[in-house]
Amino acid sequence: MPELPEVETMRRGIAGAAGTRIDRIERTPCRRKPIAIGPSFAQLRRRAEGAQIERTDRLGKRVVLWLSTGDALVFEPRMTGLVLCAAPPTNEHLRLRIILAGGKTRQLLYWDRRGLGQVHLHTPQTYEEQLEAALGPDALTITADDYRESLGKSARVIKVALLDQRAVAGIGNLYAAEILHVAGISPRRQCRRLTRRAWHALAEATRDVLAEAIRYEGSTLSDGTYRNALNQQGRYQNKHRVYAKAGERCPRCNEDVIKRIVQAQRSTFYCPRCQRG
DNA sequence: CATATGTCCTGAGAGC
């Protein structure tokens, strides 16, 4: 479940691909249903092969390679996708191989166990229209004003709203729980009921938690799926405060026990004592 | 318009 910290860690891991040229793009012999490639695999080859990778970027939960043609090659890992430049966890779920020339990084791989992820080649125009326009401010740099502008009047509960990429880009189920715990805000609180002070706390917690998670190279959960670009586990799972910790004592108050509830068909973990705001 | 629900997909784990 790569969220912002995991995607940013993958991006950093393949940053050495900048300056190389895409020699060839291959679909790997994965017998499962092929992942979605836009506009098509043939188009991707025709337009990207021979292009230079100018720089790497991240947009919300997507890894972006800007090409010398002006196009953007965009990886969207969703649940179980990985962008690697080293051997993947298994060969069975390897979906795409991009062979590079002219640098130390010899290849980029897209691996995806469940295959819900997608790879798209965007022109500057479709990148702007379909991606940037559909995403809210980046969570890593979001401000209290950004939050109040996008969610200040919403009737939704804050936990569910944080998962809406149009409101804020980069947060998923895991980090929504961690951020709300640090901010001391109840996941059940309606957005429009949050005070100015709460929005400030939320913005600060958002930036702090995500930056800290990046320093620990993201979270590898018990299913072991997430890996960085070198197929190594993240370490932030050891720092989690509430996620998947139902029944354990809250590390903040050391009194109450972490609770699990379901909101919008997703698990939410929180401390009833620390998160009353 | 805003918000809620269904869908895709595979593998882990529970229960019998």
Added chain:
DNA sequence: TGCTCTCAGGACATAT
């Protein structure tokens, strides 16, 4: 042991 069932959740399509 081996089967079936449920669950995990990111983003989008469809429904209310």
